[in-house]
Amino acid sequence: MNEIGLIGLAVMGQNLALNIARKGYSVSVFNRTSEKTKEFLEERVKNEKIEGYHDIKSFVESLKKPRKIILMVKAGKPVDDVIQELLPYLEKGDLIIDGGNSYFKDTSRRIKELKEKGILYLGMGVSGGEAGALHGPSLMPGGSIEAYEMVKDVLLKIAAQTESGPCCTYVGNDSAGHFVKMVHNGIEYAIMQAISEVYDIMRKILKFSPEEIGDVFERWNNGELNSFLMEISFKIMRYKDEETGKHLVDLILDEAEQKGTGKWTSQTALDLGIPTPSLSLAVEARSLSFFKEDRVKLSGKVKKTYPDVKLDKEKVIKDLENALLFSVFTSFSQGLWLIHEASKTFEYNIDLPEVLRIWKGGCIIRAKILDFLREILNENKENVNLLDSDKSISFLMDKLDSIRYVTNLAKEFYIPTLVLSSSLDYFLSMVEGNLPANLIQAQRDFFGAHTYRRIDKEGIFHTEWEPID
Ligand code: NBP
Secondary structure (H helix, E strand, O other), rough: OOOOOEOOOOOHHHHHHHHHHOOOOEEEEEOOOOOOHHHHHHHHOOOOEEEEEEHHHHHHHHEEEEEEEEEEOOHHHHHHHHHHHHHHHHOOEEEEOOOOOOOOOHHHHHHHHHOOOOOEEEEEEEEOOOHHHHHHHHHEEOOOOOHHHHHHHHHHHHHEEEEOOEEOOOOOOOOOHHHHHHHHHHHHHHHHHHHHHHHHHHOOOOOHHHHHHHHHHHHHOOOOOOOHHHHHHHHHHOOOOOOOOOOOOHHHHOOOOOOOOOHHHHHHHHHHHHOHHHHHHHHHHHHHHOOOHHHHHOOOOOHHHHOOOOOOHHHHHHHHHHHHHHHHHHHHHHHHHHHHHHHHOOOOOOHHHHHHHHHOOOOOOEHHHHHHHHHHHHHOOOOOOOOOOHHHHHHHHHHHHHHHHHHHHHOOOOOOOOOHHHHHHHHHHHOOOOOOHHHHHHHHHHOOOEEEOOOOOOOEOOOOOOOOO
């Protein structure tokens, strides 16, 4: 009898199964296409105690009761299909853990449906890609605490280990785990886009080679910007295509794909009324990139006249570093505010500093700046958008001139900076006591009698702006 079952042997499932087995647990695996199970056992399993099964019944029967089954299949319908296939063989008290990137509302539904059948369910965000899955991912499990307790020991062992402990914690009730993973990915989109915009400026304005940009990125990675995404970016800059000897990044088509988590983050933020412009603009940037043919066609129609300016390259690099830090900080702050709001609305009961702690290792957005963000949150847990702290304001004000300069410079050279600019605009909006929303209210009242409130007296008002007959 094996201790853990795992279904879905694509990149994530294979590596997670090996990780679990290497921590001393016996694992049963199953994959819809049997051939993959065979290949996995032959090619990757050495001394690990992993057994493959080719039908779901014998897979379930190979597990110790109460059974603990991790699903690492494609999000969406495949998860429901697998649950339906498992159900005839499961018993009350068994546990299913969905480790995929499932939409949090699907997870809530599944938790409810399975609870009625006496089956426990955890929705667990897993971040770190294939290397993380093998060597230690960041794990974000959510659901009932009872379900978490059943697999806590395994999860804490397979997660990435940092100075502040394993990168796994009980995130909260219901779909809290998948919600936090979704926002993690939304922040990931924003940071990736901000790095790409900074790269674009160095490439097109400073005329740096990928090699030179790699050197700048590596330098930054040794400072405040230290992070997994910075590290892979400098490695990407130096990578040469074997066939052509050219920098591979220069040969990659500029159409960014997406699987949905970034879009869901923005959609949810709109639903909950929480401003996340940097996260949303990162999704828009990917969508815009996809219209390659139109972009190429239109670029031929626009005559661009570039300013004749002499730039102090070292100063521009320092400004770019500051602008990136500004954007990273504000992206995290938007995402955390969204998690906080969701925690209240859906009664997740999420501990935000704990979320930041488990993002410190294993995951794609692991970064040095998380320590600083945690310090700010620990000072005042009610400070949900992170800006209401002297430390935050002084950090951002230090970089304000830089991000202003960088975004203006980019515009002079016709370079779009959707995330850098929206990070700046987010900050400027949040620190502005008077926004032009008064005019919006007047317009709404003018054409739709939607009413407005006044600054000089209490009450709800409507004005007959002009006779309608
Ligand atoms: P994929 O997301 O590509 O899914 C492939 C797996 O799903 C295969 O095992 C496939 O079986 C199985 N599957 C499908 Br498709 N439809 C099925 C069905 N109807 N019934 C049973 N199994 C079905 O794999 P992945 O990239 O390893 O990701 C797994 C999960 O982890 C996803 O939710 C993903 O979003 C999430 N995730 C991925 C990463 C990453 O870096 N890739 C990182 C973090 C989280 P088959 O072999 O028979 O087709």
